[in-house]
Amino acid sequence: MRIPCPFCGSRDSREFVHRGDAGPARPADGADAEAMFDYVYQRANPAGLIREHWYHAQGCRNWIVVERDTRSHAVSGGAWPGPAR
Amino acid sequence: MAEPLILHPVDRPGIATVMARKGVAPGTLNAALGLSLPDGPGAAFAGSRTAIATGPGTWLVLDDHAGADFAGRLAETLAGIAAVSDQSGSYLVHALSGPAARALLQRGLAIDLHPDAFGPGSAAISQIAHIGAVLWQVDDAPTYRIAVWRSYAESFRHWVEVTAVSLDEADQGG
Numbered sequence: 001m002r003i004p005c006p007f008c009g010s011r012d013s014r015e016f017v018h019r020g021d022a023g024p025a026r027p028a029d030g031a032d033a034e035a036m037f038d039y040v041y042q043r044a045n046p047a048g049l050i051r052e053h054w055y056h057a058q059g060c061r062n063w064i065v066v067e068r069d070t071r072s073h074a075v076s077g078g079a080w081p082g083p084a085r
Numbered sequence: 086m087a088e089p090l091i092l093h094p095v096d097r098p099g100i101a102t103v104m105a106r107k108g109v110a111p112g113t114l115n116a117a118l119g120l121s122l123p124d125g126p127g128a129a130f131a132g133s134r135t136a137i138a139t140g141p142g143t144w145l146v147l148d149d150h151a152g153a154d155f156a157g158r159l160a161e162t163l164a165g166i167a168a169v170s171d172q173s174g175s176y177l178v179h180a181l182s183g184p185a186a187r188a189l190l191q192r193g194l195a196i197d198l199h200p201d202a203f204g205p206g207s208a209a210i211s212q213i214a215h216i217g218a219v220l221w222q223v224d225d226a227p228t229y230r231i232a233v234w235r236s237y238a239e240s241f242r243h244w245v246e247v248t249a250v251s252l253d254e255a256d257q258g259g
Binding site: 007008009011012014015058059060062080 | 125126139140141143209211217
């Protein structure tokens with residue numbers, strides 16, 4: 001599988017560490033335990049497109065967001081997380 | 086006939102990582118560093134000095150003739166516009182050159198080194214034979230420079246030696 005790194009270009013997935021769903025957002029300070037439980041543990045596990053965090057450990061050592069189809073492993077995009085840099 | 090393959094360690098270059106402070110454009114550092122920093126993957130050369138882009142706003146800067154205080158002096162020069170960390174003790178830099186260098190590296194590196202895709206001034210951070218490496222091409226000989234973590238240098242040299250032997254045997258149809 002090839003991962004499109006926004007800095008390095010297309011690289012073998014062996015250079016990366018996979019973290020998982022990039023969707024969940026950390027609840028605001030003071031959120032109750034249930035909201036934190038959902039944030040930390042609950043995942044949708046979709047059959048289809050998912051946006052995920054990958055870490056380019058053996059490359060530029062940056063976190064990136066990769067869009068992948070869980071049915072085919074087809075990767076359709078790689079971008080920086082958060083605001084444009 | 087030219088030697089097909091020459092490998093030697095670069096003699097104690099000064100090495101430091103340079104990270105531009107938030108909001109500081111790469112061009113701002115050029116005058117202080119004495120070279121034009123690459124804005125994307127690549128290497129820039131000026132005299133004894135080399136800069137390799139290792140990520141957005143991050144470079145590995147090397148100087149072949151720097152003293153032990155290289156990073157300290159760089160930090161003073163770049164005070165307020167970049168963070169500098171000494172890496173002289175972390176990396177060991179090898180120069181690998183000769184007509185067989187490309188074929189040898191391609192046996193352990195998943196980066197396309199064909200001259201159409203990778204030439205002098207090209208650089209990549211990847212792994213060679215599973216060893217994390219920063220690699221850049223210096224000239225058309227071709228000469229490559231490869232920085233590996235110091236503790237992996239012996240493993241890297243061992244891999245070069247055994248791979249060179251197997252290349253030689255392949256050339257002779259053995």
